[in-house]
Structure formats: C-alpha cells, structure tokens
Amino acid sequence: MEYISRKIRKLSDSQTMAMNQKSRDLQDKGVDVINLSVGEPDFPTPPHVKDAARKALDDNFTFYSPVGGYPDLKQAISRKFLSENGLNYGPANIMASNGAKHSLANAIMVLVDDGDEVIVPSPYWVTYVELVKLAGGTNVIVKSKIEDDFKMSPRDLEEAITPKTRVLLLCSPNNPTGTVYTKEELAGFAEILSRHPGIFVISDEIYEHINFSGKHESIASFKEIHDRVIVINGVSKAYAMTGWRLGYLAGPEWVVKACSKLQGQFTSGPSSISQKASVAALTGGNSFPVEMMKAFLRRRDLVFELAGSIDGMKVSRPGGAFYLFPDISSYCGLSIDGTVIRDDNDFCMFLLEQAHVAAVPGTAFGAPNHIRISFATSDDRLTEAFKRMDKVLKRLK
Numbered sequence: 001m002e003y004i005s006r007k008i009r010k011l012s013d014s015q016t017m018a019m020n021q022k023s024r025d026l027q028d029k030g031v032d033v034i035n036l037s038v039g040e041p042d043f044p045t046p047p048h049v050k051d052a053a054r055k056a057l058d059d060n061f062t063f064y065s066p067v068g069g070y071p072d073l074k075q076a077i078s079r080k081f082l083s084e085n086g087l088n089y090g091p092a093n094i095m096a097s098n099g100a101k102h103s104l105a106n107a108i109m110v111l112v113d114d115g116d117e118v119i120v121p122s123p124y125w126v127t128y129v130e131l132v133k134l135a136g137g138t139n140v141i142v143k144s145k146i147e148d149d150f151k152m153s154p155r156d157l158e159e160a161i162t163p164k165t166r167v168l169l170l171c172s173p174n175n176p177t178g179t180v181y182t183k184e185e186l187a188g189f190a191e192i193l194s195r196h197p198g199i200f201v202i203s204d205e206i207y208e209h210i211n212f213s214g215k216h217e218s219i220a221s222f223k224e225i226h227d228r229v230i231v232i233n234g235v236s237k238a239y240a241m242t243g244w245r246l247g248y249l250a251g252p253e254w255v256v257k258a259c260s261k262l263q264g265q266f267t268s269g270p271s272s273i274s275q276k277a278s279v280a281a282l283t284g285g286n287s288f289p290v291e292m293m294k295a296f297l298r299r300r301d302l303v304f305e306l307a308g309s310i311d312g313m314k315v316s317r318p319g320g321a322f323y324l325f326p327d328i329s330s331y332c333g334l335s336i337d338g339t340v341i342r343d344d345n346d347f348c349m350f351l352l353e354q355a356h357v358a359a360v361p362g363t364a365f366g367a368p369n370h371i372r373i374s375f376a377t378s379d380d381r382l383t384e385a386f387k388r389m390d391k392v393l394k395r396l397k
C-alpha cells in the first residue's frame with residue numbers, strides 16, 4: 001500500500017461500479033435483484049453497426065490507427081457537428097479516444113495544472129472530480145437544489161470564479177440529475193465567461209441524443225467563447241455502444257494537438273474495429289437514437305409518476321439522460337428493527353437488502369441524501385422495482 005503513488009492513493013473508487021458489483025454478488029447467490037444502478041442503455045448495438053465491425057475485420061483493419069482516429073471517422077464526426085449542432089469543426093479540431101471518459105481525461109490533463117481551480121456544478125458525474133484531482137487541480141463545487149431543477153445560475157457561476165479558475169465542467173443533459181440547460185441559460189454562462197478570457201469550458205454532451213426537452217444546445221455555439229470550449233461526446237449512449245469504447249472531443253487545434261501528444265504516449269489510437277463501427281453509427285441516420293429516446297421518454301414519465309407517488313420521495317422531472325435523482329432526506333433518521341437509516345448510503349443498502357433493488361447513493365455525485373435511479377431497464381422491471389421499494393419503505397418508522 002505505501003508503495004502506491006500518492007496520485008493514485010488520493011483517487012476514490014467508483015461508487016457506481018461498487019454498487020453494480022454488490023448487486024451482481026447478490027444475483028450470483030440466486031437473488032432476483034433489479035439493478036437500477038447501471039449507466040448504460042439496455043438496448044443492443046444496432047445491426048448495421050455490427051455489420052460494419054465485421055467488415056472492418058474482413059478488410060483487415062487490424063493495425064494501429066492514427067493516434068486521433070482514421071480520417072473517415074474524423075470526417076463523420078465533423079459532419080455530425082455541422083448537421084446536428086451547426087458547429088464547424090474540421091479534422092484538425094477533432095480527436096477520437098477510448099470512450100468519452102478518455103476524451104475527458106485528455107482534456108482535463110491538458111488544461112489543468114497544479115493549483116488550478118475547476119468549477120464543477122453539483123450534482124456531478126463521479127469521474128470529473130477524480131480526474132481533476134489526478135491533474136493536480138482543485139475542485140470548486142457549486143451546489144444546486146432539487147427545487148431549482150438542479151441548475152446552476154449564472155450568478156452562482158460568477159461567484160465561483162477566482163483568478164485561479166481554469167476550467168468550467170458542464171454536463172447537459174446531466175448525469176445524475178437529467179437536467180438540461182436551455183439556450184438562454186447557456187447564453188447566461190457564455191456572457192460571464194466572455195469576460196474571463198483565461199477560462200475554458202469542457203462541455204460533456206454524451207447524453208445529447210437522450211433529450212426530452214427539444215433540440216440539444218451546445219455552449220460551443222456561442223461565438224464569444226467558441227474558441228475556449230472543448231466538446232466531449234461519443235457513441236456509447238446514443239448508439240448503445242458502451243462496450244465499444246469510442247468517444248471524441250472537438251475544440252481548438254492547439255488543444256487537440258496537446259491531447260494527441262498525451263494519447264500518443266498513453267494508449268495510441270482507439271480500437272480500429274470500433275472506429276469503423278462508429279463511422280457506420282454516425283453516418284447511418286438517426287432513427288435508432290430517436291427510437292431509443294422515445295423508449296426512455298416513456299420510462300421517464302413512468303418512473304417520475306411512480307416515484308412521485310411514494311410518500312416521502314421528492315422528485316424533479318429529468319429533461320434528458322436516463323436517471324431520476326430523488327431527494328430521500330425524509331427517510332434519514334427513521335429505523336427498522338432497531339437499525340437506523342442515517343444517510344443515502346444506509347438507504348441504498350436497505351433498498352438492496354430488503355427490496356433487492358440497487359440504486360446509487362447521491363454522496364457519490366456530491367449530493368448526500370439523494371439517490372440515483374437509472375431507468376435504463378424495461379417498463380415491467382421498473383414498475384416492479386417501485387412496488388418493492390414502496391412496500392419496504394412503508395416499514396420504516
């Protein structure tokens with residue numbers, strides 16, 4: 001242990017993965033666990049994407065690729081940005097990596113130096129704060145409330161800025177809350193940032209296609225700050241390709257060059273087969289993501305209603321992604337058979353052991369006394385999960 005570097009010692013284990021593991025352990029013992037802790041679509045990758053992967057193998061795309069990705073992949077990403085987001089990114093502004101998580105890691109490592117501050121609106125995706133720590137930066141957490149739909153206001157942003165601020169990490173649609181910022185709200189952030197030329201935005205748009213509130217808006221579309229925005233995206237959530245590990249970033253050429261230098265030393269280019277499959281995904285039309293979004297919308301309405309009807313669970317309606325993030329503080333302090341539910345960790349353990357439903361404690365996302373419930377599972381299983389939760393929660397006194 002003492003020989004593990006300080007850098008790694010200060011990293012936390014991923015709590016979403018930990019909860020997933022606990023529910024798998026119970027499942028292995030034959031328990032029927034409904035796992036609502038997962039962060040991936042429950043749909044298989046579409047057939048035309050699988051076909052492209054098979055063809056890539058037959059065509060011997062089995063050698064190293066260029067570090068930032070094949071030219072046809074960069075072209076496909078460039079066209080996607082133009083047609084879906086009205087953004088002009090040429091191949092020199094684009095780099096592919098092993099998942100959006102890897103793209104984020106590249107961008108953070110390249111922009112954040114020891115002592116730099118990174119503004120992270122909370123609730124946040126678990127990985128952000130760990131990557132910032134790894135880069136030697138300081139997380140400046142901006143809290144938000146369920147009553148405000150978990151939104152940071154422009155004023156909150158302004159108050160968090162100091163001379164040390166280097167990056168704002170934005171995520172819309174958001175994991176874990178499903179919050180989606182409107183164009184007007186993003187314009188408010190852009191206006192403030194236009195007065196701070198040394199601050200960059202890393203905009204995580206991985207849930208772009210799972211948006212129930214209308215057209216996706218990117219903060220990169222504001223001209224006054226466009227050159228300081230790094231957009232993170234990928235194929236994992238939009239095309240049900242989480243296992244393929246293909247994400248990408250787009251931004252100023254000098255950022256892409258620096259990311260390429262880092263990736264060239266760390267991993268080289270992403271999987272050749274996944275790149276070819278991703279070209280098919282990105283150029284194959286949007287009928288698959290649209291159909292999947294409709295399924296998630298139906299489930300969003302279902303879980304919002306089911307959770308809202310459970311006494312004591314406070315919910316906000318997610319505008320995107322596939323998570324519900326209820327406030328469960330009204331249960332904290334209650335007990336069952338002499339055991340007190342002190343916080344969200346106890347609450348999730350209670351749900352897992354008594355209802356056999358797995359959810360993730362909000363503490364992992366910087367929001368104690370909340371839980372994250374993923375609705376990336378069938379309508380029937382979701383209905384059953386809430387029935388079980390309602391039953392056991394009624395026993396708390």
Ligand SMILES: Cc1ncc(COP(=O)(O)O)c(C=O)c1O
Nearest residue numbers: 039099100101125175234236247
């Ligand atoms: C907000 C957010 N960003 C990025 C990622 C990572 O995506 P990928 O699987 O492409 O690495 C996830 C995955 O859960 C996520 O929730």
